[in-house]
Amino acid sequence: MIEQERMAIIDVGSNSIRLVIYGIDAKRRYRSLYNLKIAARLSEYLNEEDALKREGFIVLTQVFTQFKAVLDAQNVDHVEAVATAAIRRATNQQEILNHIEQSMGITIRVLSGEEEAYYGYLATINSTNIKDGLMFDMGGSSTEVVYFKNREIVESYSFPIGALTLAKMWNEDQASMKRIRHVAHEHFRQLSWLKKLGVPLIGVGGSVRQLAAVHRKRQQYPVSGYTNMK
Known part of the structure; x- marks a missing residue:
């Protein structure tokens, strides 16, 4: 399989955050190249008002810093990042999304x-x-x-x-x-x-x-x- 491009998917879950990198050939066939999962447990950092606490921001930043290093080393062409229940539920959701986009250059889309x-x-x-x-x-x-x-x-x-x-x-x-x-x-x-x-x-x-x-x-x-x- 001769790669034409590399694509990464980041799944920001309530329990774990996963990064998967795929190689894609000219016929749009996908092959998994790299798979990393980190147990961040973001939902445990939501306070009584369902806002992500400072400790949660620190954990999220550490995970994305590690992911960014891998993405750069693997010469990834496109990154698709999505988030599920913990970020969907967070009352300071926009602050979280802005923080990752401004500090890492990665846009996270929150799934319904x-x-x-x-x-x-x-x-x-x-x-x-x-x-x-x-x-x-x-x-x-x-x-x-x-x-x-x-x-x-x-x-x-x-x-x-x-x-x-x-x-x-x-x-x-x-x-x-x-x-x-x-x-x-x-x-x-x-x-x-x-x-x-x-x-x-x-x-x-x-x-x-x-x-x-x-x-x-x-x-x-x-x-x-x-x-x-x-």
């Missing part, structure tokens, strides 16, 4: 919950042959669900709860587990279309991969990788 759900759906139909299903993607501060039929979206929604927000309720006792289940149930019951779908449930994202890793170790699963794992 609907856009985030759509990209999870795209990943699902392009990595499986499932015709009808329910996709879910649990991030640090949000969970997206998409019901698709004949590989087309029928319904989608983004819930404002995720692995980190639920983990804050956990006190290693049954009472906190009941509270977590109650909160999740109250959110899910809002959507009548989630009931009795009778279709496969497909999980994507880091939280699901962690669960798959635990399951694979316990069951001594014979195949490496997590794509299409049951």
